[in-house]
Amino acid sequence: MAYKTRAQFVADDIRHRILSGEFPGGTQLRQDALAADYDVSRIPVREALLTLEAEGLVEFYPHRGAFTTELSVSKIRELFDLRVLLEGHLLRQAIPRMTEPVLHKAGQILLEYDAALDSGSQIDNWSDYNFAFHEALYSPAGLPEAMNLVSQLNTKSDRYIRMQLLYTREIEKAEREHHDLLEFSRQGKADAACELLERHILEACEGIVAVLEGRVQASQTPDTPHLQHQK
Amino acid sequence: MAYKTRAQFVADDIRHRILSGEFPGGTQLRQDALAADYDVSRIPVREALLTLEAEGLVEFYPHRGAFTTELSVSKIRELFDLRVLLEGHLLRQAIPRMTEPVLHKAGQILLEYDAALDSGSQIDNWSDYNFAFHEALYSPAGLPEAMNLVSQLNTKSDRYIRMQLLYTREIEKAEREHHDLLEFSRQGKADAACELLERHILEACEGIVAVLEGRVQASQTPDTPHLQHQK
DNA sequence: TCTTTTTATATTTTATACAATCTTCAAAAA
DNA sequence: TTTTTGAAGATTGTATAAAATATAAAAAGA
Numbered sequence: 001m002a003y004k005t006r007a008q009f010v011a012d013d014i015r016h017r018i019l020s021g022e023f024p025g026g027t028q029l030r031q032d033a034l035a036a037d038y039d040v041s042r043i044p045v046r047e048a049l050l051t052l053e054a055e056g057l058v059e060f061y062p063h064r065g066a067f068t069t070e071l072s073v074s075k076i077r078e079l080f081d082l083r084v085l086l087e088g089h090l091l092r093q094a095i096p097r098m099t100e101p102v103l104h105k106a107g108q109i110l111l112e113y114d115a116a117l118d119s120g121s122q123i124d125n126w127s128d129y130n131f132a133f134h135e136a137l138y139s140p141a142g143l144p145e146a147m148n149l150v151s152q153l154n155t156k157s158d159r160y161i162r163m164q165l166l167y168t169r170e171i172e173k174a175e176r177e178h179h180d181l182l183e184f185s186r187q188g189k190a191d192a193a194c195e196l197l198e199r200h201i202l203e204a205c206e207g208i209v210a211v212l213e214g215r216v217q218a219s220q221t222p223d224t225p226h227l228q229h230q231k
Numbered sequence: 232m233a234y235k236t237r238a239q240f241v242a243d244d245i246r247h248r249i250l251s252g253e254f255p256g257g258t259q260l261r262q263d264a265l266a267a268d269y270d271v272s273r274i275p276v277r278e279a280l281l282t283l284e285a286e287g288l289v290e291f292y293p294h295r296g297a298f299t300t301e302l303s304v305s306k307i308r309e310l311f312d313l314r315v316l317l318e319g320h321l322l323r324q325a326i327p328r329m330t331e332p333v334l335h336k337a338g339q340i341l342l343e344y345d346a347a348l349d350s351g352s353q354i355d356n357w358s359d360y361n362f363a364f365h366e367a368l369y370s371p372a373g374l375p376e377a378m379n380l381v382s383q384l385n386t387k388s389d390r391y392i393r394m395q396l397l398y399t400r401e402i403e404k405a406e407r408e409h410h411d412l413l414e415f416s417r418q419g420k421a422d423a424a425c426e427l428l429e430r431h432i433l434e435a436c437e438g439i440v441a442v443l444e445g446r447v448q449a450s451q452t453p454d455t456p457h458l459q460h461q462k
Numbered sequence: 463t464c465t466t467t468t469t470a471t472a473t474t475t476t477a478t479a480c481a482a483t484c485t486t487c488a489a490a491a492a
Numbered sequence: 493t494t495t496t497t498g499a500a501g502a503t504t505g506t507a508t509a510a511a512a513t514a515t516a517a518a519a520a521g522a
Contacts, residue, residue, distance in 0.1 A: 005293050005505070031474070041507045043274070046475085047281055054285025062236050063474055063513045078376045082317075089316055145309045149380055236475070262504070272477045277505085294483045294504055 006040050011048035013038070018057050018068055019158045020124065025070025029058065056156045071160065073209055079157045080205035086150050087134065087201065088194050093141035095190040103186050106136040110178055117175065126165060127158050133178055137185060157208075164208045174204065241269050242279035249288050249299055250389045251355065256301025260289065287387045302391065304440055310388045311436035317381050318365065318432065319425050324372035326421040334417055337367040341409055348406065357396060358389050364409055368416060388439075395439045398447055405435065 004012075014034065017023050029049060031042045038045070049066045052058040058066050071079070113129045131154055138147060165171055177200045184193035235243075245265065248254050260280060262273045269276070280297045283289040289297050302310070344360045362385055369378060396402055408431045415424035441447045 007505080008293075032472095042474090043506055043508095047278065047505095050278055050281045051285065054282065062239075064515090065474065075376060078374055081374075082377055082380065085316060085320055086313075143309050143312075145306060146313055149313065149383075152380075238475080263502095273504090274476055278475095295485090296504065 005044070006038075007044035007047035007051070010034070010038050010040065010044050011051045014048055015052060015055070015057060015155075018052070019127070019155075019162065021159065021162065023068050025068050027068045029066045029068065031065070055152065071156070073212055076157060076160060076208060076212070077205060079153050080201055083150065083153050083157075084198050084201050086146055086153070087138070087197060090138040090141045090143060090146055090150065091185075091194055091197055092190055093143060094138050095140075095185055095188055095193060097140035097142070098185055098188070099140060102136060102140055103182065106133055106182055106185075109133045109136060110175070110182065113175065117171065126171065127154070127161065130161075130174070137181065160208045160212070161204065164204065164211050167211050168207055170204070170207055174200070236275070237269075237271050238275035238278035238282070241265070241271065241275050242282045244269070245279055246283060246286070246288060246386075249283070250358070250386075250393065252390065252393065254299050256299055256390075258299045260297045260299065262296070286383065302387070304443055307388060307391060307439060307443075308436060310384050311432055314381065314384050314388075315429050315432050317377055317384070318369070318428060321369040321372045321374060321377055321381065322416075322425055322428055323421055324374060325369050326371075326416055326419055326424060328371035328373070329416055329419070330371060333367060333371055334413065337364055337413055337416075340364045340367060341406070341413065344406065348402065357402065358385070358392065361392075361405070368412065391439045391443070392435065395435065395442050398442050399438055401435070401438055405431070 014023075014029070023029065031045050031049070034045045034048075035042045049058055049060070053060055053066065057069060059069050060066050109129065109132050113126075113133070116125075116129070131151070134150075135147065138150075177196060181193060181196055181200070184196060245254075245260070254260065262276050262280070265276045265279075266273045280289055280291070284291055284297065288300060290300050291297050340360065340363050344357075344364070347356075347360070362382070365381075366378065369381075408427060412424055412427055412431070415427060438447075
């Protein structure tokens with residue numbers, strides 16, 4: 001897994017560009033242009049796009065090409081409901097099996113993140129931190145397939161979470177909830193933890209929906225406006 | 232979606248060959264050989280294998296090729312637990328929204344299957360029938376993403392279900408439970424239906440585990456023995 | 463003028479050819 | 493005997509080129 005093939009590299013980078021908002025939903029991803037961008041042939045680009053299709057970020061239309069996907073509000077709601085279901089399952093299995101090293105590691109991730117938060121808002125890797133924390137917390141459950149599904153759901157909704165954080169100031173709130181979550185886990189309070197987790201996820205969802213429906217005035221100008229949206 | 236590209240065709244066929252047991256877990260899938268098989272170049276074969284990798288049926292090792300995956304007993308248990316969780320969620324959402332046309336369609340699928348069962352055991356498309364029934368039953372929930380996850384879990388475990396049906400005689404039992412499930416759904420008995428569903432899934436899981444651990448004597452000789460298992 | 467057919471162009475999809483990497487196996491060294 | 497080294501062969505990964513298909517524009521007919 002150490003070695004990275006070109007197709008994998010390109011896939012990672014295009015994924016990043018989609019999630020960062022550079023390629024909004026509905027953008028056609030031309031193989032030629034991308035191949036030129038990365039100075040590779042179109043074959044690894046195609047393979048990268050196929051990988052992203054499997055992740056749900058891109059959709060192929062035969063002989064017409066690949067387009068980035070876009071999620072409706074109802075789909076977003078569904079994704080977050082599934083996260084509640086699966087992450088609740090994971091957390092409930094994890095808490096009785098919780099160990100000190102795991103608690104320590106999760107706490108460490110939070111501290112790192114707190115520090116990054118103070119130094120300046122780098123939203124770019126917030127998702128990574130967030131996922132790393134949740135992953136650490138769920139790890140004692142020993143359920144890799146469930147983690148995999150959660151990871152998929154995260155990838156699909158990541159763009160929208162990013163957007164919400166850009167427009168609102170909910171990061172601090174999420175961070176506080178993370179600390180609480182960790183505390184409940186340390187104390188073995190599974191019910192309280194799961195209840196908090198459910199709120200944590202569903203309120204994030206409602207925040208996103210509010211932004212999508214324009215019910216929120218921007219608290220700051222987004223630094224990555226939607227560029228080159230072509231039909 | 233009507234048109235099928237060569238890569239898609241090849242992917243469909245290789246998937247079938249994996250699920251049917253022709254390519255058991257750990258088999259290396261040589262691109263040359265497959266390309267010759269289908270009389271195409273290696274490019275569509277590679278793309279097909281990438282698709283299957285995303286489905287979890289195949290795994291790529293850089294510069295070493297693609298191998299069919301194999302599931303451990305613990306992973307199989309996890310997959311079925313997740314099915315319980317997700318399908319339970321779907322069924323619970325579906326039952327209050329159940330309509331007569333849906334009930335009729337699900338019943339129709341069962342009748343078709345009953346007929347096929349009498350005429351002769353064609354295990355090959357049992358999975359399709361089974362999934363079609365469950366899909367129909369869950370459709371009123373209106374949760375396409377959840378259905379998608381369930382479909383993924385099914386694809387991954389399909390090989391093992393097939394194997395179990397080959398060695399044991401549990402099809403009739405599953406079929407009876409399907410009829411009961413439909414009846415509960417018709418009567419709006421969500422709790423009873425979900426409880427039955429959970430048993431239905433978990434007992435199938437235990438059957439598979441029993442076969443894998445050799446705790447079961449074959450009730451019949453399998454008609455598709457594991458061929459060409461190459462290291 | 464409007465509709466249908468034809469042609470042209472752009473883009474995707476696939477084939478062929480080449481480069482990079484891994485595996486094998488024999489020979490040499492410890 | 494066991495381990496290590498290194499070239500030959502095999503296989504994957506990528507580039508380039510050709511074929512197939514879709515979209516748009518132009519031409520023909522009503």
